[in-house]
Amino acid sequence: MASTIRVRATSNGDITEVQALIQHPMDSGFVKDSKGELIPAHFIQELKFEYNGKDVFVADWGPAVSKDPYVKFSFKGAKKGDDLKISWVDNKGASDTTTAKIS
Amino acid sequence: MKARSAILFGSALAALVVGALASTHVTAADKVDPAADIKAFQNFFFQKFPNVKHEDFANGPYSMNEDMKRQWQEKEEFPPYEFALDAGKEMFATPFKNGKTYADCFPDGGIGIRQNYPYFDEKEGKVVTLELALNRCREANGEAPYSYVKDEMASLTAYMAYTSRGKLMDIKIPDDPRALAAFENGKRYFYTRRGQMNFSCASCHVQSPGERIRAEVLAPALGILNAMPIYRSEWSSMGTTSRRFVTCNSQTRAVPLEPQSDEYRDVEYFLSYVANGLPISGPGARP
Amino acid sequence: MTTITGPLATRRLILQGAASVALIGLGNLPFAAQPARAAANDKYPEEAFKQKSEADAIKALYGKTAEPSDKVKLDAPEIAENGGVVPIAVTTTLDKVTSISFFVAENPNALAASYKIPDGTVPSVSNRLKMAKTTNVVAIVEADGKLYSATKEVKVTVGGCGG
Numbered sequence: 075m076a077s078t079i080r081v082r083a084t085s086n087g088d089i090t091e092v093q094a095l096i097q098h099p100m101d102s103g104f105v106k107d108s109k110g111e112l113i114p115a116h117f118i119q120e121l122k123f124e125y126n127g128k129d130v131f132v133a134d135w136g137p138a139v140s141k142d143p144y145v146k147f148s149f150k151g152a153k154k155g156d157d158l159k160i161s162w163v164d165n166k167g168a169s170d171t172t173t174a175k176i177s
Numbered sequence: 178m179k180a181r182s183a184i185l186f187g188s189a190l191a192a193l194v195v196g197a198l199a200s201t202h203v204t205a206a207d208k209v210d211p212a213a214d215i216k217a218f219q220n221f222f223f224q225k226f227p228n229v230k231h232e233d234f235a236n237g238p239y240s241m242n243e244d245m246k247r248q249w250q251e252k253e254e255f256p257p258y259e260f261a262l263d264a265g266k267e268m269f270a271t272p273f274k275n276g277k278t279y280a281d282c283f284p285d286g287g288i289g290i291r292q293n294y295p296y297f298d299e300k301e302g303k304v305v306t307l308e309l310a311l312n313r314c315r316e317a318n319g320e321a322p323y324s325y326v327k328d329e330m331a332s333l334t335a336y337m338a339y340t341s342r343g344k345l346m347d348i349k350i351p352d353d354p355r356a357l358a359a360f361e362n363g364k365r366y367f368y369t370r371r372g373q374m375n376f377s378c379a380s381c382h383v384q385s386p387g388e389r390i391r392a393e394v395l396a397p398a399l400g401i402l403n404a405m406p407i408y409r410s411e412w413s414s415m416g417t418t419s420r421r422f423v424t425c426n427s428q429t430r431a432v433p434l435e436p437q438s439d440e441y442r443d444v445e446y447f448l449s450y451v452a453n454g455l456p457i458s459g460p461g462a463r464p
Numbered sequence: 465m466t467t468i469t470g471p472l473a474t475r476r477l478i479l480q481g482a483a484s485v486a487l488i489g490l491g492n493l494p495f496a497a498q499p500a501r502a503a504a505n506d507k508y509p510e511e512a513f514k515q516k517s518e519a520d521a522i523k524a525l526y527g528k529t530a531e532p533s534d535k536v537k538l539d540a541p542e543i544a545e546n547g548g549v550v551p552i553a554v555t556t557t558l559d560k561v562t563s564i565s566f567f568v569a570e571n572p573n574a575l576a577a578s579y580k581i582p583d584g585t586v587p588s589v590s591n592r593l594k595m596a597k598t599t600n601v602v603a604i605v606e607a608d609g610k611l612y613s614a615t616k617e618v619k620v621t622v623g624g625c626g627g
Contacts, residue, residue, distance in 0.1 A: 076263065076264075076267070080255070080259055080260075080263075082255070089586065093254060093255050094255075095255045095257075095259055095260075097260050100594075102572075102594065104572055119508050120508055128582070129580070129582055130582060130584065130585050131579065131580070131581070131582070131585055132579065132580040132582075133577060133578075133579050133580075133591075134508055134509055134513075134577065134578040134579070134580075135576075135577050136513040136573060136575055136576055136577065137573075137594075138568055138571050138573065138575075138576035138577070138593055138594045138595075139576060139577050139591065139592070139593060139594070140548060140549045140550075140592040140593060140594055141413055141548065141549075142257055142260065143591070143592065144255050144590075144591060144592045145589065145590065145591045146254070146255075146553075146589070146590035146591070147579070147585065147586065147588065147589050147590075148585070148586040148588060149584055149585040149586060150584045150585070150586070151584055244541055244542050244543055245541075245543075245545050247541065248541050248544070248545050248550075248551055249545075251551040251590070252549070252551065252592075257549070389621075391621075392621030392622045393621075393622070394545075410545065410546035410548050410549045411546060411548075411622065413548065464545040464546045464622070
């Protein structure tokens, strides 16, 4: 299975810009399916970015984050070629992790 | 009230323009003339939207509205079709059970050829679209065909469009009466009103691009297929050219045709030909 | 696997939510120890996500109120092309930022996303949110223990909560 996480981390001087897109339905629990039944809420609750064993960015998400969620942020202190670890956990206990190289 | 009369006035005006176009066409009605049609079609859009760069017509409604364009540019930083594109690339490289691949079915191994589709197949005497060619490739290699409207088909065409980005649409109409007839048939379908709303494709996409229909900003017909397949936020998923045609028909409360029916193939032929010279921009992201 | 949601689990979560609302009520009494609810701690802020109004959600998340600040720059479209995918970004020139949160006032639950900003991370976030209808988007920046906000109305013509 391909990873659900796509990451672009680019270093520019001292600042590393990180963009991530994650494949996830982010069902809000307010939408009905074609049979008129409510689709239960199913969404990522926590998304974490770790560099050098330390959290550099932590997202707490509710169901109002869009399907296939996207986030962009920047942090200081990393270099090209370093690893960035990304992981998420959803409200049903599913999770995924990946490691991206900073370019 | 004011808005309504403006809309009515707008469509009356557009009807006049179309009428004028039609009447100039009548003088040459006995001869199908794609070269004259493409000129008239493109000039109509270029004059209606003098501030839109020509190649920007391949970006649909985003070429006509600044606020939307910014949202689109933000989306394109990490586009929602990314997953379909990756899946398509992988599928394209994965051999069938018999060991062959999609690349074996297409010129240049299928890379960078989107701009040549659809083409008129003189052996078959019909228009062949990329989606059709993909499913024929599958069937010729003993694989079941895919649904024409989304999922795998959208992923495959997304990848093939991506490898062709920036290439100019280059549809040929051979000197064959059947090819000219297909072009003319597609054009007729495009301009014919149908359904409960009595809309033609042109009612929205020629007369009113850039205007809102209810909540949505209408895309210009010029270059509309250059962006296919598209991820539509409204669908929360990818859709092919077939899906676009089917939803256009059902949204105007007309009866959609079967995907890849002769008429849809002919419309695609017409619409692609009149976009010749505009770049392939697919896969696209749309509201 | 992923089968922890069921009628029972759901009901228990609701009860939990009700209990924390009661706690917040108590927290307003001068002598009650205010539970630490700063977004900087590690736990998922379950109860803040359950609040309906933006004011209640801010209270549940931070335990205090925010003041508007022109140092918080909220970037959002005038008209969302689709309520399901509204690009929203925040940057700030404030120092010592520890968290940034986004609220959509008239969504069923106002809190949409909350981001922890550790030392060394630039206080700037872009994300894409769902909006049920035309309403205010509020960004809160927590800096040096205080809350600062920026608000912008986004018009939504195609809602993000339906088909």
